């Protein structure tokens with residue numbers, strides 16, 4: 429009798445979990461990161477970063493993002509904060525994409541049904557630069573479209589003892605340059621927070637909610653158009669990738685002692701959880717905050 433009960437529970441669980449075919453942070457088309465380092469950026473292989481999305485405004489790449497599960501995408505608040513007036517209907521989220529101009533058969537496009545910006549986002553310091561997007565319909569997971577893992581908390585982030593970290597995106601390869609057509613990737617090193625905060629580096633701008641990554645020489649960095657996209661690190665123990673950061677800001681791109689600064693996912697584990705479970709109507713009825721109100725008014729006056 430007890431065994432039967434257990435079996436029923438197990439089958440109910442598997443029905444409720446359509447993710448079972450693809451667990452997070454694993455890519456089926458590309459081998460795990462090897463010992464050789466990538467110096468500078470390079471073109472990403474198809475399927476290398478199956479959780480990377482392109483968030484587009486009227487079919488133009490605007491920001492990157494990371495698939496967390498069938499319905500939710502993680503991105504940066506600064507990608508939406510000043511663009512709310514554009515209207516959700518003009519945004520699309522594309523997954524399974526490598527070449528912007530040639531989407532191909534593996535691409536899945538979804539519209540956005542809700543934008544949940546972090547309530548404590550600060551547009552002058554970029555603190556709490558995380559936003560969740562609720563998709564209008566779920567992504568279907570394939571070899572080209574998969575979710576990334578997120579650290580459960582700060583302790584977990586440290587315990588994962590990451591060996592290789594990568595950034596990816598369609599951002600320009602130099603400051604004020606043009607966007608690239610093919611997804612790029614680069615290996616980066618996590619920079620100690622205290623070092624990154626030194627007066628000769630970011631001079632006190634780095635909070636506990638941020639993580640710095642790059643190379644001290646500045647040869648490798650995220651740049652414009654990479655915003656919102658993943659800083660993803662590989663756990664050799666678990667053989668999977670975690671999204672450790674969300675591309676947030678940097679001083680120009682690739683300058684020495686000015687690595688990329690990323691919103692530190694492990695600090696938002698609780699927020700990610702509650703924001704995904706709080707009901708849509710509760711969020712919709714939250715009053716619009718002052719700056720957004722002012723922005724909307726400004727946008728209306730422009731029209």
Ligand SMILES: *[C@@H]1O[C@H](CO)[C@@H](O)[C@H](O)[C@H]1NC(C)=O
Nearest residue numbers: 535536537566567568569570
């Ligand atoms: C996703 O899966 C659903 C259900 O299996 C199917 O109806 C739909 O066509 C699929 N969509 C895409 C874009 O593959």
Ligand SMILES: *[C@@H]1O[C@H](CO)[C@@H](O)[C@H](O)[C@H]1NC(C)=O
Nearest residue numbers: 579580581582583584585587
């Ligand atoms: C952090 O996450 C780990 C792994 O899920 C868990 O075992 C641990 O209890 C968590 N610690 C705290 C302080 O929440």
Ligand SMILES: *[C@@H]1O[C@H](CO)[C@@H](O)[C@H](O)[C@H]1NC(C)=O
Nearest residue numbers: 587588589590591592664665
């Ligand atoms: C972390 O990984 C390195 C190799 O990348 C290894 O030498 C070290 O022992 C690991 N530390 C822990 C605590 O597992």
Ligand SMILES: *[C@@H]1O[C@H](CO)[C@@H](O)[C@H](O)[C@H]1NC(C)=O
Nearest residue numbers: 621625631632633634635636
């Ligand atoms: C960075 O420096 C500023 C100014 O000294 C300080 O207030 C802040 O706490 C520091 N951040 C971290 C993560 O130590």
